[in-house]
Amino acid sequence: MKVLLTGGAGFIGRNLVEAYLNRGDEVVVVDIKAAHTEFEWLSDCIVYGVDIRDVAFIEIVKKEKPDLINHHAAQIDVQSAIKDPIKDASINILGTINVLEACRAVPGCRLIYPSSAAIYGTPEYLGVDELHPIRPLSMYGISKYNPEEYIRTYANLYGIRYTIFRYANVYGQYQDPKGEGGVICVLMNSALKKDSFTIFGDGEQTRDFVHVADITAANLLASDESFNDVFNISTGKATSLLETIQLMEEVAGFELEKQIKDERKGDIKHSYLTNHKALAQMGLDTTNRY
Numbered sequence: 001m002k003v004l005l006t007g008g009a010g011f012i013g014r015n016l017v018e019a020y021l022n023r024g025d026e027v028v029v030v031d032i033k034a035a036h037t038e039f040e041w042l043s044d045c046i047v048y049g050v051d052i053r054d055v056a057f058i059e060i061v062k063k064e065k066p067d068l069i070n071h072h073a074a075q076i077d078v079q080s081a082i083k084d085p086i087k088d089a090s091i092n093i094l095g096t097i098n099v100l101e102a103c104r105a106v107p108g109c110r111l112i113y114p115s116s117a118a119i120y121g122t123p124e125y126l127g128v129d130e131l132h133p134i135r136p137l138s139m140y141g142i143s144k145y146n147p148e149e150y151i152r153t154y155a156n157l158y159g160i161r162y163t164i165f166r167y168a169n170v171y172g173q174y175q176d177p178k179g180e181g182g183v184i185c186v187l188m189n190s191a192l193k194k195d196s197f198t199i200f201g202d203g204e205q206t207r208d209f210v211h212v213a214d215i216t217a218a219n220l221l222a223s224d225e226s227f228n229d230v231f232n233i234s235t236g237k238a239t240s241l242l243e244t245i246q247l248m249e250e251v252a253g254f255e256l257e258k259q260i261k262d263e264r265k266g267d268i269k270h271s272y273l274t275n276h277k278a279l280a281q282m283g284l285d286t287t288n289r290y
Contacts, residue, residue, distance in 0.1 A: 004066035007073035052095040061102035081140035092143035111162040119145035127274040161226035168234035172212030191252040201263035206238035208272035214286040234273035
């Protein structure tokens with residue numbers, strides 16, 4: 001199978017590149033970060049350092065004729081979206097529309113789109129399932145949900161087959177604490193360097209931490225079969241920040257220095273997603289794997 005992966009130079013993208021190559025797929029990567037930097041894990045891929053918003057992206061897709069576009073290029077930071085909502089919307093919304101137009105240009109090309117738990121906003125109930133109301137608290141949540149509606153509309157109008165994932169908080173190998181760093185990555189980096197760790201709020205906030213290996217497994221399943229549906233990819237468990245810090249301190253063997261700051265705008269206090277639908281319809285079991 002020929003896969004065109006946007007965002008292949010990123011954290012999840014790198015894991016997906018390895019997984020696709022390991023099973024013998026042909027991989028084409030489109031990532032603006034590759035325009036001026038070579039990434040060693042992309043050496044066995046065809047690589048284009050092009051912005052997904054450019055007209056050139058559609059021409060690349062026409063040339064490569066992939067069976068699947070796995071669209072992981074995105075603006076991923078909640079605080080950056082609040083500071084610059086125009087850039088956030090341009091990348092996440094207009095960029096995805098351009099990806100959909102590229103899908104249209106290659107008959108039979110299918111799509112994987114990663115959305116986010118941020119679209120749900122403050123949960124009305126826990127665990128949050130796929131039928132939960134969509135009430136994002138941040139521009140980022142809006143810009144991740146809006147493409148879902150575009151995808152469903154393109155599917156209805158043009159027959160594009162797709163799978164949409166709503167990721168919980170992803171962690172794992174290749175995550176960068178300075179770039180796409182989630183809290184576990186940042187916490188581990190603080191422990192390794194014996195730097196202070198910043199807690200925003202009281203530390204009682206809970207998240208659903210899902211390992212990138214489960215994210216990769218979900219993407220491989222959806223690469224082989226498009227489900228024309230949306231799925232939470234999560235563990236179905238809530239873990240508090242304080243619990244996470246305690247576990248890290250036990251592993252490190254010392255107590256971390258901590259800084260306490262005010263809660264950040266757009267952050268949700270408590271959240272975890274159900275994973276029942278992905279298990280029932282995709283056969284993906286993400287419970288207690290990591």
